Amino acid sequence: MASSKDRQRKLARAKLDRQMARRAEKTQRRRRIQAGVGAGLGLLLIVGGVAWLSGAFDKDDTQTNNASDSDVCAWVPQSVASNTSLKEVGTPPTKGIPTSGTQTMTITTNHGKPIVVSMDLTSVPCSAASFSYLSGKKFFDNTECHELTTEGAVHCGDPTGTGQGGPTYSFYDENLPSAPPTPAPSPSAKVPPKIAPVYPKGTVALIGNPPGTNGSQFLIFFKDFSPADPKYSIVGRVTDGMDTVAAIGAIPTVDNGSGSKVKPKDKIVVQSLTVSAATGGATPAPATSSQS
Structure with a gap:
């Protein structure tokens, strides 16, 4: 049977993996958006120019960089009783x-x-x-x-x-x-x-x-x-x-x-x-x- 410390480590590891995966997914989505905008910029220059400059396409970027929305790091407690x-x-x-x-x-x-x-x-x-x-x-x-x-x-x-x-x-x-x-x-x-x-x-x-x-x-x-x-x-x-x-x-x-x-x-x-x-x-x- 796994110890309490092992369970804590596994949970912390899983939590951090999920967070890093979400961060990577958001970054990839942002790049896809930017690539799409770049490809269609010639056709949408007049209509989309104002929206681009006003930050309409920056919503996902804001979510990516707003580290206060979710936990970024997981810290695994270590006991002084087991290591003085x-x-x-x-x-x-x-x-x-x-x-x-x-x-x-x-x-x-x-x-x-x-x-x-x-x-x-x-x-x-x-x-x-x-x-x-x-x-x-x-x-x-x-x-x-x-x-x-x-x-x-x-x-x-x-x-x-x-x-x-x-x-x-x-x-x-x-x-x-x-x-x-x-x-x-x-x-x-x-x-x-x-x-x-x-x-x-x-x-x-x-x-x-x-x-x-x-x-x-x-x-x-x-x-x-x-x-x-x-x-x-x-x-x-x-x-x-x-x-x-x-x-x-x-x-x-x-x-x-x-x-x-x-x-x-x-x-x-x-x-x-x-x-x-x-x-x-x-x-x-x-x-x-x-x-x-």
Whole structure:
């Protein structure tokens, strides 16, 4: 018999899938309308021009971008009783979340200049909403990045520094990359085929425990990484501060106490993490967060 937590996860997953399907259907309908208008514009220029300029064809677009009409994200509760490393901060709102445009995340550490990350809200509205919510709670401030992983990334976002910490909610993958394609045979055996890495350096991705149950922990890759089975959903890309990321990646590592040489010899401290307001997209109605 499925546990209560399993049922909650399945319900939340199903709910989010329905919402994403409705959003995709509305977007497709809008494109069909725009295509039809474009095809008949020559014949309907006089009659339809006024209606077009007045926004008569924008009704579906308004519904698509009005995130206050329905839930955008589903947050799965996590129990402190089952994981004492979690930190109670409530949950982000489920409505009023922008689903277009971009947001900028700025990570200030004790190494070099700030790391600036661009997040595309079309691909990761819930991931960005979570970061924005937690940053407002100063969840990340004065926390340590406790690992330099063997995959070539700095591991941050866990206030406990154990890999078990996070907020008392989780959410599902939004922008999980596909496995890399099989390279085509090279005309010359001396020239290996070139394939774009799954996680190029500068990628910021979520790391869940287990995979797919994302919280606050994230990776910033300082090396290219192409796993056969990607498990980290991509949140954004570093647009400034890659020299800081590279310097952090060059820090020597020592044993973390469990036989893995991944603990940075010098402390890596997130002094602050902030997220800007959304730009370049529709402005959603304000929403209040829920406290558990």
